[in-house]
Amino acid sequence: MKNIRSGEILCVGTELLVGQIVNTNASWLARRLSLLGISSYYQTVVGDNPARMLEAMKVASSRSDLVVVTGGLGPTADDLTMSVAAKMAERKMQIHLPSREAISEIFRKMGRTEVTENNWKQAMMPEGAFVLPNNNGTAPGAVIEYSFEGREVTMILLPGPPSEMQPMFVDQAEPWIRQHVPTSFKHLFVRMIGIGESKAETMLLDLIDGQNNPTIAPYASEGEVIFRISQLFDKNDGDITKQPDLTAELLAEVRNRLGEFIYEVGDRKMPEVVKDMLHAQRKTISFAESCTAGLLSDAIAQYPGASEVFKGAIIAYDNDIKTNILNVSSDILTEYGAVSEQCAIAMATGCRDVMKTDLAISVTGIAGPDGGSEEKPLGTVWLAAASADGVVTRKLHLAGNRGRIRRVSALQALDLARRQLL
Known part of the structure; x- marks a missing residue:
């Protein structure tokens, strides 16, 4: 059986x-390949030019076992x-009747009787x-196996729109790939907030x-730090x-040192x-947003089930x-200002x-580029969390653009909410 160890991504x-x-x-594909145990060393973007597309496919085929093409x-x-992939693999193009029937059915459901050529x-x-x-x-994908310069290569062709590409890869391409990968990875993503990357790494x-x-x-991420713990499993070592799972001991040591910052x-x-914690405790939340202007609401509303815990x-x-x-009070605004x-x-x-609601979170700050002062410089943000237990506040001094x-600010506000639910 062919063993796939290295992969490459070519976006058209x-x-x-x-x-x-x-x-x-x-x-997205790089993350999926990593989870499958495939080392991905190259990513290439090429325009809609057949000569350059063919050249990019040749280069990828000369150094990688798997070439994943999108678009x-x-x-x-x-x-x-x-058609360029067919030329790469030295294959003729032919009609695939099930795909033709599927396209016809899609047009029929859309109420269009005529399918353009x-x-x-x-x-x-x-x-x-x-x-x-x-x-x-309407565009099906394909898996093509071929030889190039004495190497056995597999090319997977996927549509460009993420809404089509991602389910096709997960549901159809991944099962095929797993049969040909001799290794597998287990990844744990340890997500932290409240500590910088350099301090955490130290x-x-x-x-x-x-x-x-x-x-x-x-891995640095905006406003938070992520550590990835990875264990390699080799099928040659047995089932x-x-x-044995070797990640637990390492994770325990990370928790011992940085547990106060870990949120997931x-x-x-x-x-x-935050949404899941609210749901588990049967509590509700609301937001009063100034400088974030809806970012908090948008963040939590993206997840199914948000309507059960988020009132508005x-x-x-x-x-x-x-x-x-x-x-x-107008007295508060006059004496202390809106950012206080x-x-x-x-x-x-x-x-x-x-x-x-059981919990309410507020955000008020100076996002810039104007509005800062010596007393309240750009990036000054105040957060507050109100609950039956009282009010907790947090002051932020943030750098960067608006x-x-x-x-x-929105991320920190959600963290403040999370800490009230612990």
Whole structure:
């Protein structure tokens, strides 16, 4: 059986090269390949030019066991990936009848009786390809195995839109890949907040320097720090399910040193953690947002089940809203200003009274680029959490541009909420 150890990602599309669309496919696929135990050393973006596409495929095939290609499978004239891949593998193109029937059915459900000729192009496949049906669009994918310069290579072709590419890879490509990968990884993602990357790394430096298997590595993320603990399992050493789990001991040591900053060991991000904690405790939350202007609400509302715990928010960007809706005293605004501990407290308590929630979080700050002063410099943010137990506040001194200050303020506000639920 073919063993796949190395992988490469090739993203096709002139729109990616010119910056019209952000290439999220590459980062997503890199994470998935890593979870499968495949070392991915190269990522390439190429425009919709057949000669350059073929050259990129040749380069990838010369150094990687697996080449994952996204984009260029659609019906338009510049969708050339399938035909170029056929040329790469020295295969003829032929009609794939099940794909043709699937395209016809999609058009029928849309109430369109006539399928334009260019749409039938999507049913053309390289001879001998293993076809990956598209359950979320019209363009199917394919798996092609071929030889190049004495190497056995597998190429997987996927559609460009993430809504089509991701389910096709997870549901259809991954099961095929797993049969051909001799190794497997277990990853633990240890997520922290309230400590900088350099400080966290220093506290774990001996573990990082002395690592073998499992390994530990830091990843900087905006407003938080993530450490990935990874253990490599080799199928040549026997049944992977019966091999000892070596990550627990390393995780315990990380917890011993940095436990106060850890908010999750897993894939959940802060908003989902807070949402789940509220749900488990059958509590509700509301927000009074000034400088974040809806970021808190958006963050938690992204997750299913948010409606059971999140009642709503008041975007109190203007002082009149703070006064008229949140009942912030005009005396507080006059004496202390909108960016103050006193105002944050009044916003949180007012929000809790209006929304009738168990917990209310307020955010007020100076995101810039204007508005800072010597007393209250740019990046000054006050947070408050109001509950039946009283009010807790937190002051932030943030650096960066307006967008970063707002995003980190929202993240810190959610962390303040989390700590009230511990």
